[in-house]
Amino acid sequence: MAKFLVERATSAGGVVLRCAGDNIEVLLCANFQRGVWALPKGTPDPGENIVETAQREVREETGLEVEMKAKAGSINYWFVHEGISCRKTVHFFLMEPRGGSLEKHDPEFDAVEWVSLTEAYQRMSYKNETEMVRRAVALFCGESSMRGCHRHHEG
DSSP: OOOOOEEEEEEEEEEEEEEETTEEEEEEEEETTTTEEEOOEEOOOTTOOHHHHHHHHHHHHHSEEEEEEEEEEEEEEEEEETTEEEEEEEEEEEEEEEEEOGGGOOTTOSEEEEEEHHHHHHHOSOHHHHHHHHHHHHHHHHHHTTTTOOOBOOO
8 A cells, every 4th residue: 555645744824804994905926926815824934933934934925024823724735845745724813904115025926015905806816715804804894893994895
């Protein structure tokens, strides 16, 4: 019987949201060569927990300083790399911007842009990340009622 090599991998990232008038915008990262629009995320550095990883990855990939608000959820998927099957879990957190500049984003991405939710749902390359945005928006809207922001959310 053949043995299959299976590894586990973990990443963490953020769903960064902000109010733009009465609407909500989400921050997306683009790699044009790969044709990908996605949420900022990455692999932990040694000794880092997933919260620290998420904040660092968002800061590096977007140029923004963010405030962690809540866990939005996790996604799992399989991929094969060099003949080894890997089960990856990516933890996502709702975040809000607190400073920094998009111009300081990581060169890994060609563009980092604020987009409306409708635009985000059309652009995003990974459907499981779209679900994380929906979950984060629900958390964001629930929290906003205490601040008086109406935050109409689309889709």
